[in-house]
Amino acid sequence: GCRGGHPPDRPLIWTDREAGPQAAQPGILGDVVLARREVATSYHLAVTVDDHLQGVTLVTRGRDLMEATHVHRLLQALLHLDVPTWHHHRLLMNERGERLAKRDGAASLAALRDSGATPAEVCRRLGMKTP
Structure with a gap:
């Protein structure tokens, strides 16, 4: 309590x-x-x-x-x-080493999905291993 x-x-x-x-x-x-x-x-x-x-x-x-x-x-x-x-x-960063944040105009996962990006494409853009 x-x-x-x-x-x-x-x-x-x-x-x-x-x-x-x-x-x-x-x-x-x-x-x-x-x-x-x-x-x-x-x-x-x-x-x-x-x-x-x-x-x-x-x-x-x-x-x-x-x-x-x-x-x-x-x-x-x-x-x-x-x-x-x-x-x-860890934080996800863009290619300039800046933290990805919606308030700074970073695309949300929903926006990426709506644009047709595949999970593998999202991972590649973030510098991560693909699923």
Whole structure:
């Protein structure tokens, strides 16, 4: 349950499927905003509590969010929430080494499918082995 508490007096550990056990270092992100007057809650607080309430046991996110996990682990300890395992996957990049993201105009898988691209073509475009 979510009972609240004091900062832990022992190191907090979390496990990533690829990187293994990690010692939480929430200070690497500096001061993190958890709520503001105009926004009821932050990404950090929302995903941490939501994962707990849904009984999530494996959190899968991109490696670009790995640092945020340090803060999420601290929030879990402070709120006495369940601790899942994480899998931070590599990011898909374009030919310029930039992360593919819809907000930057990258085509979605649905758009590629609709354009007639085969799974093998999508894999080739991403520099991956074909299925």
